[in-house]
Structure formats: C-alpha cells, structure tokens
Amino acid sequence: MFEQVKLSYGFDELEPYIDQTTMETHYGKHHATYTKAFNDAVEKASLTDQSVEEILANWDQGSEEGLKKVLKNNGGGYYNHNLYFSILSPNPKKAPDGDLKVKIEETFGSVEALVEELTKLALGQFGSGWAWLSTDSQGNLFTSNTANQDNPISEKTGLTPILGIDVWEHAYYLKYKNLRAEYVKGFFQVLDWGKVEENYKKAMG
Numbered sequence: 001m002f003e004q005v006k007l008s009y010g011f012d013e014l015e016p017y018i019d020q021t022t023m024e025t026h027y028g029k030h031h032a033t034y035t036k037a038f039n040d041a042v043e044k045a046s047l048t049d050q051s052v053e054e055i056l057a058n059w060d061q062g063s064e065e066g067l068k069k070v071l072k073n074n075g076g077g078y079y080n081h082n083l084y085f086s087i088l089s090p091n092p093k094k095a096p097d098g099d100l101k102v103k104i105e106e107t108f109g110s111v112e113a114l115v116e117e118l119t120k121l122a123l124g125q126f127g128s129g130w131a132w133l134s135t136d137s138q139g140n141l142f143t144s145n146t147a148n149q150d151n152p153i154s155e156k157t158g159l160t161p162i163l164g165i166d167v168w169e170h171a172y173y174l175k176y177k178n179l180r181a182e183y184v185k186g187f188f189q190v191l192d193w194g195k196v197e198e199n200y201k202k203a204m205g
Contacts, residue, residue: 002052004027007027009090011028014090017189019174025170034081038071038075041071041074041075045062047071053079056076056151072154076149080151080166083163083164086195087196092192093193098197099200103140119184119188123167128169129145129167130146130166130167131143131164134160136159139204165187
C-alpha cells in the first residue's frame with residue numbers, strides 16, 4: 001500500500017507562512033483522500049507490484065477508461081503531495097549549493113531568476129494546478145506548470161519533478177484568500193533547498 005509521506009515537522013511549525021489549519025486540512029484530509037483513492041484504484045487495476053512513478057508514466061495503458069482517469073488523478077494527487085510536503089521545513093536550507101546551484105545558474109542565470117520563473121508559472125496557472133522544477137537523467141533542469149494533479153511524469157515528458165508548488169486553492173485559501181502571490185512568496189520562505197538537492201541527486205541515480 002502507498003503511504004503518505006511522514007512529516008518531519010508539526011502542523012503548526014510552518015507558521016506564519018503556511019498556517020496550522022491549512023496543514024491539517026491539506027495533509028490530513030486532501031492528501032489522505034488522494035492516497036486512499038489511489039490505493040483502491042491500484043488494487044482494482046492489479047498494479048500493486050508497480051511504483052507510483054511506473055503507474056503514472058503508463059496511466060493510459062491497460063485499464064478501462066474510468067479507472068485510467070482515477071489512477072492518473074489520484075496517483076498524481078498522491079505523488080505531488082508527497083513531494084510538496086517533503087520539501088517544506090520550519091528550518092529550511094535557504095539556498096541551493098553544489099551541483100544543483102551550478103546547474104541552476106547555467107540554466108536560469110541565478111537562483112533568484114529561477115524563483116522568479118517558478119513564481120510566474122505558479123501565478124500563471126489558470127485554476128488548480130502546479131508549478132514544477134524537474135530534471136532529466138543527465139541533470140538538465142526544466143520548469144513547467146500543469147493543471148489539476150497532472151505532473152511531468154503523467155505528461156510523459158521523461159522528466160522527474162524535484163520541486164513542486166501546489167496552487168490548488170486548498171493549499172492557501174484559508175489563510176491567503178485570493179492572494180495566491182502572497183502564498184507563493186511564503187512558500188519560498190519554508191522551501192528546504194537541501195531536500196530539493198537530495199531529489200536532484202536521486203533523480204540522476
């Protein structure tokens with residue numbers, strides 16, 4: 001069975017940037033619901049021997065149409081939220097270094113320019129969705145945004161997400177109301193670049 005990522009912080013520890021009530025609802029309700037629905041669909045589709053990445057990369061194969069969409073939507077919700085919650089911290093590493101920093105500077109010019117690009121993608125996503133920083137197996141970096149619970153894996157880009165910004169309203173509306181830009185600014189205050197570096201290294205094997 002697929003399990004929600006275990007948080008390394010309390011629901012109240014990302015204050016004031018992400019509030020306790022949002023965390024309780026987002027992780028305890030929304031993410032839990034995606035996880036349960038995904039597990040149910042995986043069993044129905046007899047895919048219990050596959051990883052979430054394998055299932056998402058091949059979501060449109062093998063199952064009947066309704067089940068395919070359930071696998072894609074809830075598998076995406078499960079995967080995306082596991083990534084999102086794992087890269088947040090009350091005591092984050094404030095900037096990347098090492099290979100990731102070098103590649104960011106080569107690709108975007110600076111870390112600040114990357115943050116600006118991700119912010120634009122997050123704010124420019126119409127309706128619910130995500131903004132992403134992803135890598136290929138050679139370590140090249142790419143930014144993108146997706147609707148709903150889609151991600152670069154389910155879109156079959158061959159890329160692995162290493163940073164995701166959730167811009168569904170449930171991620172911020174209880175605190176920020178319609179001020180998505182303020183939420184995104186707050187997100188970067190609790191983004192742990194050390195976790196993003198770990199994801200980067202893991203994605204390259």
